Ligand SMILES: Nc1nc2c(ncn2[C@@H]2O[C@H](COP(=O)(O)OP(=O)(O)OP(=O)(O)O)[C@@H](O)[C@H]2O)c(=O)[nH]1
């Protein structure tokens with residue numbers, strides 16, 4: 429049997445760890461194991477020849493963005509809400525996440541929720557550090573393009589950032605919220621051919637997310653590529669709404685600081701989405717620009733709060749059955765428990 433050279437990976441039991449649970453046919457470690465088995469060298473391998481496992485790799489407390497396997501740890505402890513960030517390359521997805529974290533770090537809150545921790549603080553810091561003021565620079569820097577080749581998942585699972593939140597209405601329960609930070613190219617491939625190999629990551633996001641934010645780049649919608657940009661957003665909207673069900677969908681207009689001379693393009697996209705009639709739909713306008721911080725920054729927090737509220741409402745909680753006040757029955761037997 430061909431297994432894997434990596435001690436933490438057991439493809440025969442839980443799928444390929446490198447591919448986020450896939451069959452591992454393309455995994456470099458598995459191929460290596462196969463070659464070793466063929467040449468009969470595998471059994472002779474000494475400890476120094478086995479590829480070393482980087483310290484802390486594949487455990488959830490490294491602080492790096494999570495992978496599919498880590499998600500299982502979270503689902504074992506609580507209700508997990510995965511929010512899929514969908515949009516073309518350069519649309520502003522990673523910057524949105526960086527801004528969200530920078531606002532939380534500054535003490536601002538997601539309305540109705542309290543920050544209760546994160547397994548991926550260094551991951552958040554890594555992207556937010558770009559937006560953080562540095563003495564040597566006065567201009568805003570942005571997080572780098574999310575590359576399709578980086579990460580340990582070979583492009584099948586996005587980097588996932590985690591927040592633990594407590595709802596002010598239900599402080600006893602911790603809500604684990606995951607945000608996918610995937611490269612825009614995945615979604616472009618998904619539009620072109622939804623079942624292609626290169627769209628596997630986008631399909632993963634669609635399948636695992638319980639709520640979505642679709643990113644529309646206002647800057648691109650005013651430039652020379654505006655026609656193509658509008659087409660892409662509409663096609664992404666079609667893919668998302670195809671089997672959306674009751675999952676909430678927020679449209680995020682990014683780069684709100686950039687003047688848009690083609691308001692018709694924006695209206696057109698908005699109408700297209702409303703025509704598809706998602707059950708829960710709202711629009712938000714965001715920008716990192718400090719000049720419009722009062723207007724644009726709160727919408728980052730509001731968009732997340734709206735997704736969480738809508739998701740929790742959709743899950744529903746059974747209302748307690750009212751006890752009639754005039755009853756002859758034993759009060760002990762009438763005790764009701766609301767199971768959440
Ligand atoms: N003017 C302005 N530009 C922005 C803003 N947010 C992002 N940008 C620009 O858009 C670029 C892309 O932003 P990202 O957040 O990396 O976009 P992304 O969707 O994560 O892109 P991929 O990782 O390639 O999928 C940044 O490098 C900035 O140049 C904004 O609020 N205002």
Ligand SMILES: [Mg+2]
Nearest residue numbers: 521522573574
């Ligand atoms: Mg990105």
